[in-house]
Amino acid sequence: MTHTQPRAILLFSGKRKSGKDYVADLIQHRLTAEVCCILRLSAPLKLQYAQDHDLDYEQLLGCGQYKERHRVEMIRWGEMRRRQDSGFFCRLAVQHATRPVWIVSDCRRRSDVQWFRQEFPGRCVCVRVEASEQTRSQRGWRFTTGVDDAESECGLDEGLQFDWILQNDGEHERLEKQLEELLSSLPRT
Numbered sequence: 513m514t515h516t517q518p519r520a521i522l523l524f525s526g527k528r529k530s531g532k533d534y535v536a537d538l539i540q541h542r543l544t545a546e547v548c549c550i551l552r553l554s555a556p557l558k559l560q561y562a563q564d565h566d567l568d569y570e571q572l573l574g575c576g577q578y579k580e581r582h583r584v585e586m587i588r589w590g591e592m593r594r595r596q597d598s599g600f601f602c603r604l605a606v607q608h609a610t611r612p613v614w615i616v617s618d619c620r621r622r623s624d625v626q627w628f629r630q631e632f633p634g635r636c637v638c639v640r641v642e643a644s645e646q647t648r649s650q651r652g653w654r655f656t657t658g659v660d661d662a663e664s665e666c667g668l669d670e671g672l673q674f675d676w677i678l679q680n681d682g683e684h685e686r687l688e689k690q691l692e693e694l695l696s697s698l699p700r701t
């Protein structure tokens with residue numbers, strides 16, 4: 513099945529452990545799963561990478577050491593595929609999306625955002641999720657050379673105008689208020 517036309521696409525970016533998945537889940541919970549689906553560019557990437565390298569896809573999806581062991585090589589491989597076709601993973605990620613609101617929870621590169629803006633003009637909302645280094649460390653983040661200083665993590669640090677910047681340092685009330693504003697700004701039909 514091919515995807516339907518979405519009403520809005522929330523393009524999430526942010527550092528590791530800023531809480532992109534957490535916030536995406538909160539929004540989906542508010543809108544319900546009938547209205548909102550969560551898409552990950554890393555899912556088709558990991559699937560293809562696992563198949564090509566005879567690895568365990570489920571373990572690459574998890575958050576254990578298995579993924580970390582393969583991360584640097586996977587980044588490199590993904591970059592190679594993107595150089596051949598910058599929309600490769602984006603196209604696969606949206607393939608079966610049929611809900612009116614999509615959240616793409618892991619945009620990392622300019623080319624990701626460009627692809628969505630080109631394919632779905634006027635429907636993309638760029639959302640940055642932010643948390644302090646202290647908060648991210650408390651959530652288990654440790655600086656890793658080759659990962660945290662590479663395009664995979666820094667590609668959208670500069671040059672992109674975010675429509676929303678969500679502060680996610682753990683103050684629940686504050687986050688809820690920001691989500692309220694964001695959601696009420698989305699088109700209703």
Ligand SMILES: Nc1ncnc2c1ncn2[C@@H]1O[C@H](COP(=O)(O)OP(=O)(O)O)[C@@H](O)[C@H]1O
Binds near residue numbers: 531533682687
């Ligand atoms: N506002 C929050 N309150 C409580 N826990 C949070 C909050 N935001 C994130 N977390 C927790 O921090 C960890 C990292 O969040 P996650 O959404 O996986 O980050 P990311 O997807 O940006 O790497 C998870 O265990 C998540 O449950």
Ligand SMILES: C[C@@](O)(CCOP(=O)(O)OP(=O)(O)O)CC(=O)O
Binds near residue numbers: 528529554573618664
């Ligand atoms: C090769 C990757 O897609 C791996 C991403 O895996 P996750 O999205 O699971 O990563 P974190 O949330 O940062 O831990 C990165 C890329 O550069 O495309």
